[in-house]
Amino acid sequence: xxxxxxxxxxxxxxxxxxxxxxxxxxxxxxxxxxxxxxxxxxxxxxxxxxxxxxxxxxxxxxxxxxxxxxxxxxxxxxxxxxxxxxxxxxxxxxxxxxxxxxxxxxxxxxxxxxxxxxxxxxxxxxxxxxxxxxxxxxxxxxxxxxxxxxxxxxxxxxxxxxxxxxxxxxxxxxxxxxxxxxxxxxxxxxxxxxxxxxxxxxxxxxxxxxxxxxxxxxxxxxxxxxxxxxxxxxxxxxxxxxxxxxxxxxxxxxxxxxxxxxxxxxxxxxxxxxxxxxxxxxxxxxxxxxxxxxxxxxxxxxxxxxxxxxxxxxxxxxxxxxxxxxxxxxxxxxxxxxxxxxxxxxxxxxxxxxxxxxxxxxxxxxxxxxxxxxxxxxxxxxxxxxxxxxxxxx
Ligand code: FEO
Numbered sequence: 001x002x003x004x005x006x007x008x009x010x011x012x013x014x015x016x017x018x019x020x021x022x023x024x025x026x027x028x029x030x031x032x033x034x035x036x037x038x039x040x041x042x043x044x045x046x047x048x049x050x051x052x053x054x055x056x057x058x059x060x061x062x063x064x065x066x067x068x069x070x071x072x073x074x075x076x077x078x079x080x081x082x083x084x085x086x087x088x089x090x091x092x093x094x095x096x097x098x099x100x101x102x103x104x105x106x107x108x109x110x111x112x113x114x115x116x117x118x119x120x121x122x123x124x125x126x127x128x129x130x131x132x133x134x135x136x137x138x139x140x141x142x143x144x145x146x147x148x149x150x151x152x153x154x155x156x157x158x159x160x161x162x163x164x165x166x167x168x169x170x171x172x173x174x175x176x177x178x179x180x181x182x183x184x185x186x187x188x189x190x191x192x193x194x195x196x197x198x199x200x201x202x203x204x205x206x207x208x209x210x211x212x213x214x215x216x217x218x219x220x221x222x223x224x225x226x227x228x229x230x231x232x233x234x235x236x237x238x239x240x241x242x243x244x245x246x247x248x249x250x251x252x253x254x255x256x257x258x259x260x261x262x263x264x265x266x267x268x269x270x271x272x273x274x275x276x277x278x279x280x281x282x283x284x285x286x287x288x289x290x291x292x293x294x295x296x297x298x299x300x301x302x303x304x305x306x307x308x309x310x311x312x313x314x315x316x317x318x319x320x321x322x323x324x325x326x327x328x329x330x331x332x333x334x335x336x337x338x339x340x341x342x343x344x345x346x347x348x349x350x351x352x353x354x355x356x357x358x359x360x361x362x363x364x365x366x367x368x369x370x371x372x373x374x375x376x377x378x379x380x381x382x383x384x385x386x387x388x389x390x391x392x393x394x
Contacts, residue, residue, distance in 0.1 A: 001173055003216070003224060004154045006131050008036040008063035010044075012052040013168035020080075020166065024193050024289045028182055029168035032080055033220045035158060036063045037151055039130025043071040043098075045149060045158045046220055047084035056084060057091065068092055071118070071126065073133065074099040075160040076146045077106040081220050086111045098126065100137055102145035120147075136208050138162065140201035142194060148205070155215040162205060163232050164221035165190045174216075175223045183222055185293070187232070190221065191239045192296035193289050196326035202240035206233070242329045244299030246390050247277030251291055252304040252336075253284065253313040259306050259338045261371040262379045266302055266336060269383020274391055283315035292322055300361070300390045301331045302382070303349050307339035312348040320352050329356035334386045336365035336379060343368070361389045 001009040011033035020026055032048040034056065042064055048056050060069070072095050074082060085107065088095060096116040097107055104117050120126070126133040134150045142161045149158040165187035172178050195202065217225040217232065225232045248270060254260035263280070270278050279294040283305070295301055305316035312320065333353035337345030346366040353360045362385030365378045 002063075003035075003174070003218070004156070006038050007151065007154060007156060007218075008038075009173045009218075009224065010034045010036055010056065010059040010063055011169070011173070012048050012055055012059075013170075014049060014052070015168060021194070024166075024189070025287055026166060028166060028186060030166050031169045031221055033173075033218065033222075034081075035218055036060065037128060037131050037133065038064055038067070039128035041070040041128040042067055043073050043126070043128055043131075043133060044069045044088075044095075045073045045218075046075055046081040046160075047072070047088060049080050050083040050087055053084045053087045069095050071096050071098050071128075073149050073158070074103050074107065075149055075158060076143060076220060077103055077110065078143060078161075079110070082107070082110065089115050100135070100145060100147055102139075103147070106145055125152075136205075138201070138205040138208065140198045141205050142198065148209075150212065155213050156218060157209070157212075157214050157216070158218045159220075161195060161220055162202065163217050163225060163236055164219035165223075167222055169223060173224050175225050175228045178223055180223060180228060184235070187222070187235060188239065188297055189289055189293035191236065192293045192326065196239075196292070196296060196328070199240040199242055199327065202236060206237055206240070239296055242296075244331060245277070245297055246393070247279070247298040248275060248300035248302055248386060248390060249291065249294035249298045250278055250280045250302045250304075251295075251316070251319060252282060253306060253316045254282070255306055255313075258367065258369075258371040259304055259336075262336050262338070262365065262367055262375055263304050265376040265379030266304065266334070266383040269380035269385075270387045271383075272380060273384040273387020275387035283313070283319065288319060288322060291319055292326070295323055295328055295331070296326075299332055300334070300386050302334040302336070302386060303352070304336040305345045305349070306337060307343055307345040310342060310344055312345050316345070316349075320348070324352070324355070327356060329358065331358045332361045332386065332389055333358050334362045334364075334382050335360070336367070336382060338367040338369075340369055361386050
């Protein structure tokens with residue numbers, strides 16, 4: 001698909017993969033985006049998962065006919081994009097692989113030595129004789145070698161994983177030709193799960209791009225952004241600053257229903273306090289990727305779980321580890337929990353709430369053995385306290 005006089009989209013849709021990175025469910029699939037930039041010289045920007053190589057070759061030929069590819073620009077080495085390098089080298093042995101020092105080392109590590117390479121550094125350029133590429137190093141967005149490539153004549157940014165999202169491209173690739181509604185929640189889920197740990201590095205990349213005039217962003221996943229480009233940048237900026245929307249992510253685990261009744265009481269309290277925007281997740285039912293996404297989306301986070309093996313209910317421990325691993329910060333946190341003979345869960349959740357600039361809101365609620373009316377009162381009070389704090393904007 002032609003994007004400009006000298007840029008083509010040659011990516012593919014993956015509707016078969018169950019879990020991205022073997023972890024994250026893909027209800028709407030995922031696209032692996034690759035692009036051709038052609039002046040008198042031809043550059044291919046990233047490749048696709050190698051399962052799609054034959055389709056990929058056909059699309060490249062549709063774009064440029066029998067012309068050879070002079071350069072393969074590697075913005076990112078994760079194999080969903082670099083996976084076809086070995087096959088591409090077999091197809092076109094003279095293709096020059098372009099990347100920074102870390103990229104070229106990874107090419108060798110993943111695909112072995114062979115063929116010409118060109119090392120680039122921050123700000124260096126490549127003249128395609130009719131188009132011009134400039135490189136910006138953006139380490140840890142999402143791997144150490146990641147970089148972005150700007151085509152300076154058309155103000156097109158090939159951004160790697162940054163500004164990407166889950167979801168296939170159905171019949172078109174540019175935002176103006178798509179109903180983009182499905183991509184926004186999938187952008188939050190993609191960002192928070194895949195890149196969420198690297199907020200500081202995303203901020204550094206955004207600073208490097210500030211002042212650069214952009215007409216379109218071509219990410220490695222999801223639509224080519226043109227009309228909605230500013231909204232995409234704003235979304236990535238907000239998420240990488242760990243700024244939450246006014247709302248609550250309420251996550252709970254329960255074994256025999258008592259902690260579940262407490263969770264319902266907390267939800268009642270949130271509603272009584274006037275809060276309508278909250279997502280409720282029962283551990284073992286909601287996939288962790290959606291919980292992580294809502295924890296990044298909302299300013300408030302309420303966590304509740306039973307004590308288990310003198311510690312935290314294992315599925316809650318996993319979520320706490322997932323959020324700590326992504327350095328989730330600046331959240332208003334409420335906690336509740338239960339035990340039968342030795343209380344540990346609330347203690348662990350309070351310890352989590354004391355980290356990373358988080359603030360404990362309301363009275364922690366700890367329940368011994370069965371759920372009773374007084375426990376419901378304390379749960380509702382916690383919910384009301386959280387709602388009031390969220391709605392006050394403090
Ligand atoms: Fe889409 Fe980090 O690879």
